[in-house]
Amino acid sequence: MTAAATNTTPTTKLTVRDLCVYYGEKKGVGPVTMDIAERHVTAFIGPSGCGKSTFLRSLNRMNELIPGCRIQGEVELDGDAIYGPGVDPVTVRRRIGMVFQRSNPFPKSIAENVAYGLRIGGLKDEREIAMRVERALQHAALWDEVKDRLNDNALGLSGGQQQRLCIARALAVEPEVLLMDEPASALDPIATAHIEELINEISSDYTVVIVTHNMQQAARVADYTAFFYMGELVEFDRTDVLFTKPSNQRTEDYITGRFG
């Protein structure tokens, strides 16, 4: 957790107003209103099916890829409506990157995985690409482990390394926000610790939003934590407050293990 969460109010990076996500007629989550702090880590916790991942995906317009999905309300990135008319979802996703639960490297070399987004974006200068690949790998705390085998196939990396590679790939295009959907839930404790350390590191440059099933993980990495339950945002507060003195009984019951 970064020290900044203590006193001064940070700048808002993402502003969410009355956001509702529907799957057909059924409401998946909402209405949610919250401000997500710039260069801080915000975690979403809650039981399965509570809407936290749905909400996360609506922050970079990933839900539109799901048939029958409909969005109401507003999300602003630095004051720009990401669902505004004429806004290209691809541009939004370039500014707001995403990392998934299962690491999904391409069957290419380590370097090409990280370079992929840059090449798609039209970057051709090989020296520039090599430089940004290195920087992304360093940001993702993977550089030291792979610098001597950048041309090896990425699928030969361990699970934890693959996940950090995916984070490097997301960081290579220099997004402003990084969304992470259970980024460590398929990893062993040491690989998890690497990811958590990395989240802490990158939060000085990026706004990080993480969905996690592991409450202790939220307590460890997040500056702010939001608790979702049955499609509703129940409580959103500083992590240190939420885990010692939650103000809602349902939050208390959930985090202390008194649910169900």
Next chain:
Amino acid sequence: MAKGLDGDMRTLTSREHTNREYEQELRRLREQLLLMGAKVEEIIRGSIRALTERDTAVAEQMIAFDKKINQLELEIDEQCMQILARRQPVASDLRFITMALKLVTDLERIGDLGVNISERVVELNAEPPLKPYVDMPNMAREVQEMLHEALDAFVAADADRAQRVIVRDRNVDAYYTQIFRELLTYMMEDPRNIFRATRLQSIAKYLERIGDHVTNLGEMVVFMVKGKDIRHGGRQSDANGA
């Protein structure tokens, strides 16, 4: 930003943990704390009786009794360590465990002060009485009641009751000042009174200290229930309304 959204949904039902074994561990810890509290009350009650009834035998019993309290302190510490290591408690559970760790320290000290009273009683009983006790039994009663109330507030998780205990510490301090002043006059009157008067003054001081420890207990109960630290006028973050 960052506000808890509602407080009105709060239902004050005390639900049980999904994990029954964890629930049992917390219950066992609570019972051990209460047992320790009861034993501390007993040692104070016995020591006061030994003083007012000049009963050396009871005083000696109380001195030996302290071992049981010390043993409980070790057991409770161990239980708290185990729960912290294995359950990673949060929210009200975390406040309960951290409070339990501190509560035992204060309870153990109160027990020690009870022993100190009995030790002074043994010395006093070897001499003829200096004077009839007037304020001392009143002071002792006030301290005992406060201790009892603090433990009840803990059992009932009643922050208001704990607050009322905290306020009463003033009465104890006033008794101490009064007794000290009176004993001084005895000592000035006749140097042969000094041995007994200093013993009595020590006892009054022990009672006054017990009052302080009981005040700590009250503050811990408030913290456990409300999550609000009221020691030293409250922390900065509470003052900010965080």
